[in-house]
Amino acid sequence: MRRGELTTLLRRVKSGAVSTSEAARQLTAEPLERLEFATLDHERALRAGFPEVVFGPGKTPAQIVAIVGRLYRRSGVVLATRVDGAGIEAVRRAFPRAQVYDRCGAVVLRRRPPRGRGQVLVVCAGTADLPVAEEALVTARALGSRASMVADVGVAGLHRLLAHGRELRGARVLVVVAGLEGALPSVVSGLVDRPVIAVPTSVGYGTHFGGLAPLLAMLNSCAAGVTVVNVNNGFGAGYAAHLVNAGHR
Amino acid sequence: MRRGELTTLLRRVKSGAVSTSEAARQLTAEPLERLEFATLDHERALRAGFPEVVFGPGKTPAQIVAIVGRLYRRSGVVLATRVDGAGIEAVRRAFPRAQVYDRCGAVVLRRRPPRGRGQVLVVCAGTADLPVAEEALVTARALGSRASMVADVGVAGLHRLLAHGRELRGARVLVVVAGLEGALPSVVSGLVDRPVIAVPTSVGYGTHFGGLAPLLAMLNSCAAGVTVVNVNNGFGAGYAAHLVNAGHR
Amino acid sequence: MRRGELTTLLRRVKSGAVSTSEAARQLTAEPLERLEFATLDHERALRAGFPEVVFGPGKTPAQIVAIVGRLYRRSGVVLATRVDGAGIEAVRRAFPRAQVYDRCGAVVLRRRPPRGRGQVLVVCAGTADLPVAEEALVTARALGSRASMVADVGVAGLHRLLAHGRELRGARVLVVVAGLEGALPSVVSGLVDRPVIAVPTSVGYGTHFGGLAPLLAMLNSCAAGVTVVNVNNGFGAGYAAHLVNAGHR
Amino acid sequence: MRRGELTTLLRRVKSGAVSTSEAARQLTAEPLERLEFATLDHERALRAGFPEVVFGPGKTPAQIVAIVGRLYRRSGVVLATRVDGAGIEAVRRAFPRAQVYDRCGAVVLRRRPPRGRGQVLVVCAGTADLPVAEEALVTARALGSRASMVADVGVAGLHRLLAHGRELRGARVLVVVAGLEGALPSVVSGLVDRPVIAVPTSVGYGTHFGGLAPLLAMLNSCAAGVTVVNVNNGFGAGYAAHLVNAGHR
Amino acid sequence: MRRGELTTLLRRVKSGAVSTSEAARQLTAEPLERLEFATLDHERALRAGFPEVVFGPGKTPAQIVAIVGRLYRRSGVVLATRVDGAGIEAVRRAFPRAQVYDRCGAVVLRRRPPRGRGQVLVVCAGTADLPVAEEALVTARALGSRASMVADVGVAGLHRLLAHGRELRGARVLVVVAGLEGALPSVVSGLVDRPVIAVPTSVGYGTHFGGLAPLLAMLNSCAAGVTVVNVNNGFGAGYAAHLVNAGHR
Amino acid sequence: MRRGELTTLLRRVKSGAVSTSEAARQLTAEPLERLEFATLDHERALRAGFPEVVFGPGKTPAQIVAIVGRLYRRSGVVLATRVDGAGIEAVRRAFPRAQVYDRCGAVVLRRRPPRGRGQVLVVCAGTADLPVAEEALVTARALGSRASMVADVGVAGLHRLLAHGRELRGARVLVVVAGLEGALPSVVSGLVDRPVIAVPTSVGYGTHFGGLAPLLAMLNSCAAGVTVVNVNNGFGAGYAAHLVNAGHR
Amino acid sequence: MRRGELTTLLRRVKSGAVSTSEAARQLTAEPLERLEFATLDHERALRAGFPEVVFGPGKTPAQIVAIVGRLYRRSGVVLATRVDGAGIEAVRRAFPRAQVYDRCGAVVLRRRPPRGRGQVLVVCAGTADLPVAEEALVTARALGSRASMVADVGVAGLHRLLAHGRELRGARVLVVVAGLEGALPSVVSGLVDRPVIAVPTSVGYGTHFGGLAPLLAMLNSCAAGVTVVNVNNGFGAGYAAHLVNAGHR
Amino acid sequence: MRRGELTTLLRRVKSGAVSTSEAARQLTAEPLERLEFATLDHERALRAGFPEVVFGPGKTPAQIVAIVGRLYRRSGVVLATRVDGAGIEAVRRAFPRAQVYDRCGAVVLRRRPPRGRGQVLVVCAGTADLPVAEEALVTARALGSRASMVADVGVAGLHRLLAHGRELRGARVLVVVAGLEGALPSVVSGLVDRPVIAVPTSVGYGTHFGGLAPLLAMLNSCAAGVTVVNVNNGFGAGYAAHLVNAGHR
16 A cells, blocks of 8 residues: 555545544555555665666667666666676667776766765786676775775785785775685785675686685685675675675764 | 554544544554564464474474474464474373374374365385375375375386376375485376476485485476475475365365 | 277187187286277376477477477367477468467467466566566466466565565465575465475576576475476476366366 | 894994895895784784684683683683583683573673674574574674674564564664575565675575575575675674674764 | 286176176276286296395394395395394394305395306405495395406506406406596406496595595496496496396306 | 517527526516507407497597598498587598488498397487487497387386387397486386496486486486496497397307 | 885985884884785796796787787796687797697797706596697696606506506606596506696596596595696696606706 | 516526427416516515505504504504504504504604605694694605694784795695685795695585585686695695605705
8 A cells, every 4th residue: 555545544534434444454454565665665775875786688788778778867877787798889879978897797877976985995816807806896886885996916926915905904895806716805804804705706617617616715714704795796796895885984 | 563553543543633644654654564464374374274383303302392282272283293202202291192103203283183185195116215205194184185195116116106096096186205216206297197296305325415316306307297395305295285285175 | 909909809709719818818918018008198188188298499490380280280289388489480480370479489379268277376586587487377378277477576675576465365376486596485485375386597697506596495495385396497387387276176 | 023123123224233235135035924914913903802713613621711711811802602512511610700602602701891882683584593693693792793683584474574674774784594595685685775694504404405505595695785604604794794883983 | 907807807708797898998997007017027036036135224133034034935035235233133143044244234045056157257446345346246146146256456556457357358247346536447348348337435535425436437437338336336236247147148 | 569579589589599587687677568458459359349439529520531441441340429410421422331320420331231139229218318329229239239229218108118018028238318307217127127228318407417317316226237327428328238238149 | 115115214224314213113014015025926937937827718819919929028938828729820920939739729939948857747548638738748848847748548448558658657747637537647656656647637528527527536546646636727737747847856 | 477487488498398489378378467567566665665555444453553563574664544543542552662643543653764855844724624734744754755844824814824934935845734715725836836735624614515615726726836635635645745855856
């Protein structure tokens, strides 16, 4: 029952047009439909300041352009992920002001620049992991977090990682992206006192099993404070990092 | 908001003690808590004619006796599954009239015999699969279905199975329990035109992987109409079979 | 031995042309071939009211057209599943009256509309799961069940699902289709007292392992009454749902 | 090189007792040993306000008592996890003021009560998952977070969960603990806008594979913002939740 | 319908007491039950010269003694496998003439020594694999094959294996038993022109996964002519080897 | 040392041109190289009556034509397996008399028809399994066995299988080919007293895991006497069946 | 802090321009950045005599030419692996003197021939494994080891392997490459007293699982002294073999 | 044919007592048995300076004492691994001078201290990994290598590892032992230019899968030069490390 209907019903109770028992019956007869979750959803949109995210796979370029346009008109901000080449091209033509990230297929379109609160740091092990890292970075920024990236800092060359100590310690939350053996989150978590969100990537071959090797490594990290998302899920990591970062004032 | 509170509120709306806008606010302010799911739950209990089932593992004999007693007093019927030896002993002492099924650790306690509608047939491949088959049988009966069992009819001795043709064709739904290669549901499903619920068991060794081999066989059955439950889940199969059977008038 | 041969033999026994011992020898000499299963098969066709289903993969468009035509002439109704684009095109040209379901590659051709008994409800988690859900829907309908679908009701937005309470409670059996974490069947089963047939889909990536994640979730459902079919097996779910539904009068 | 040594060396440079080139040689000769990570470690302890956590398995009761005592004298606060029955007994005798959590084998010993900042909410699906949930709760509290728990709110009985809407929305970060199909984190994440840390448990059987089923479900959650820890890793989840919560002022 | 009943029926047809149509009806009315598979079973027993084999697990010592006794009285020969210590003891007391194989838990009891036809050779990689190899040996012998064993001939010490060339080449069929990497069947198959039945054992640790490593090796053997049985299934290998060997005259 | 060299050496010992100690040194100096395995290999070729088999994958059409030609000139008989379309075409042009089996990519070229001893029966579950079954059939025949096939006899339609009782019982060894749940070998093995070689195929989808489901089923068969080869390995099954069959006189 | 900066700082300490306490603060303030790992890296390059290796996948032909050129100018030697056809073509045009290995996609460009110390022997089971074996061979040679290969010596034809006894015993370290069942490393290790580095390849099908079968076999080798690298990782094996070989004087 | 027999035969050839053709026949008649591998074995023992190693599991204390005694008398040195408590006790009583390593169940008994050549360094991540690390250390030493250990240097506390730079760089070969995520070998390999042999341990829980997690991490290491042994295989790693180290002069 929508609010309008509810108010009408209550008025009819007040006026005696509907008895209280009849009103009680109506209000309890359909327990499943009654919930005005729209309210909740609205609250969520208000709090998160962000509408539904567009997931590219399975959508035609025309569909993507249409959805992006509709969301943009309503909210003033849109994030689309994993859009393929043709979709990217179509978005570019339709929205010349859209920011397009070719490596990971992300598109951001917004009226106002985000406030850029807090500090999310994305740390990326190898150059082949960059598309996933970029997706995390773009997602966190699109949602309103300040975010930056440190790349190519694999564990077999520790000095490159250690050279970024100040950035590591300056972040409120870190997203650490790694394929191969997935050791980087453990090492990074040992250097900071912040939540580390680990993202395994499918970069590897043979017994890598498409990302299973680093996923297991990350789930079994010897460093407390590491949590993990699905293989290649840069979006999920960036989203969770934003939620953590957004809690900081 | 419970029904009593709701009626009170509506009466105060009618009397003018509460404004309609205030009432609307109260009715929508806590969207999550408002759902009177208790109603739904109550409906479910009425329809199913059966209270919550007691799952034995992790409970002490004393706890089992207490829970069984409370449910019995309230509903007049109780089913407990996977009760271990000590629990069985305690139930026997506390409720001498309880029906106890040692092989599968099930206990049934009821005031009136069930009506025994329809016909559930449990088909069991080998003698080692009997505990799981019995759990399915006891569950379906406890819930109110008429149910019987055909046992020791493995696919390497087809004639034993074929000798039960009349029973197979007389059932409204069949639960087929098998370990080892799990081939029986396919063969049975080819002989009847009824839903077959397949239950893989952990009976086997080596590459059986605790029931994975028959589970995969059952999921890949060449016979349409076969659905599957978890390894050794006789309870779940008996429960689902009862739901199917109960739909028949 | 076919019935005609059997009658002839018995007549020759009666007339003395064949001795009883010779007749006994003939009737037992070939125990495997004697079974007149054709009778059984015929019975099955009569009861199910449906001939063999055509499985598209591995067949050329010409083969599909030929098989569909032959079955249609004999039975007046045909269901073909997983027909690819070229096959669909060929069927359309050959049988302009065929109902074609592009999303899942199903084709239905029938002389008379089905009676549409009972009520099968297909519940679908995400839009990417629609081809599998549609296959279940088309299959149940083709076999003669009344069936409808509720789509895009994932567990992360419960209000959408809860808004369909009446449809959920009105079904005799539910097919619940979900990819990703496959949580929907548990939630749905908690809201109804009917059999729930869960279909995991391959929609997902990384540790989804082509549908393994939701399959395991569904097999381990905390809700009793859930049974499961193979990944993407909309046909099998629709077939089993029809068998359940057809039992209701 | 410790700080004292460094200062001495620099003084000798200043006084001319050591040449600048000799000092440079000494300062670069042992690149690996030079890092004063002790400083870093000290910083970490200061920031986290918490010493090393004692992991029980493989330690004798005497060893546990000794380690707990030493850490307590130095830091005034100790957390030990997964201590078995004998270890718990020994700790109780040695430190009568220790808080002991039998269900999960945790021990906390502290001079001052923690400040209890922010709000961590642990949500637990079934009663069998309680030991893991309690470990998360105790860990978050021991580290200094305010934390509470909502238990027995499985997805097959949504109304129980929905009845806790206010608590769900009041948390800064949620730890959601579930065995079986592991669906709860997706449902909870759809109701709040906070980070959700999901903990799969080994509660289940058959194809549950010791927690693999809920782990995969959680990694493939349709709800953004969910991150995951290892099976039964209540400690890791509580630790990460505290790090998230501690960032909030 | 048993043969006696059939003859009676035919006689009544001949005498006119039963019409041919009635007889035809009776003979086709119960298609499933009609098969006189007992005949087939009897044939099988005659040909194999061997009754059902007793599988020990799950049977009490008393049950094993009872079953062994009954089969022995009927057939004059019994094989029981995987009988545990208590069962072995009970059999020894009850049947002092029984041959007992402690290592693999096999028991053979027979009136006459077998004829010992052909030649089965069991080849065993390591001493820890001996229980499985012995089970194969005892099974083949019990069924009536002449059989012998070559043990401790792992692939890392080829000379030991090569020293048995004459025995290898003298066998009609070889059972090759190996744990660890399971390489022996490939090497042996390259030295003979006979069927090789490979048996992986669970001897190993870590990534051996209870026999999965040698099983996969054997299934992927580079030598044609190798077939495989389940992990530790010495009985199955001995049985199949006997069937191969028994075909030789 | 080749036989010619050996004879020369011995003659020089006899003539005194080489001392006995020098000859002993030469004969023991290179223990690894001394083995005249060529003899063994020759023996194998004589016994098997068949040269090396050509495995198509990774070879160009020209290479296949060249190898087939060389083997044919030397031995008068060649078998090539898994030759792709282009290779088949090239072989057809080069050897118009070659027998070509398009479905499985096998080629046989021989001067004389084989003697066709014994009887190998290939039993095939579904039409999609035919390429694998044909490979087994062609291999057994090429090696010199008489062989035939029974096709489309899945376990969900037992009557089709049972109609072939005479052929089943007439075989010396059976190759049973099945995808999906792989139940056919168990059923067949229960009907005969001959060795059954089971071949799982990759026909299936979802949890079939490319043939893993039927492989596990076959390894866990409840019927003794079943041995198994790798997924889709029709060649290996046909080869092993020939070795079994060839032992029969 | 780079060495130049350090020297400057020390001079200013000496001159009094900077106090010792200020210098100590600067030298300890940034513990992470201070490490002059460049020194270490330089040492490594000096010792290994080899710069970074170029990994082809994901790089365009132009990028590969550019990187190879830059490394060549700086070091006088470059190794690139897994370069695809187009990349190989581009390298050939740009550096006519480059040695190109088409089979494995490796490219070596060097000013001076390597010294070729020690002896690495690559042993290869089947012709299909040659690309991986060649990668190991080229890598070991490029790094400065003398290396040779023995090919086509599978375990089902031992005589071919045994004919190479002298080469096997003459190596300081052996790389053994095998697909299928991966048995060769065990056999080779039994014939020599040198480290054996085993490389599983993805050559196989069905239950080979892309190299998992030989990997497990190698990890479970009954021969001590065998270590293993990832599936198809010829580069890693050649690299490790060079490190072992380079230690020998 | 043993050398004595060979010489006699050759003498008789020389004397004419045996014809050259008869001698050739004898020398080629038994190709398999002829190989004097004993020679090879003897050579191996001489070169390795070490007899067969005693593997404890499955042997009684008495058997272990007997085998150790026999090997000691013959060779003056024995290594036994994985001896359980009772075996250790028995060895201690029988050989008071034996060195016993309780943590890993190893026993060494030798007449003379080993020469201790080269330098093997065992690096151990956590205290729970010590039994495996000790086995590697004891094995390398028993075989004659100088060896030492660095323990408790996990990757989440890099400073502890970096503090051992000199030892790391001083080793000729390193054995790196780690459970949990198995990241240590990658980090160590990045700090040295020596072969690194990685040993995964079963220390972990949940998705650790008994050591699978670190095994996969080590096989997918981003650092070249890392090779891997089976889970917990300290013996194999120590053995291989000795072979590498022994090659250095």
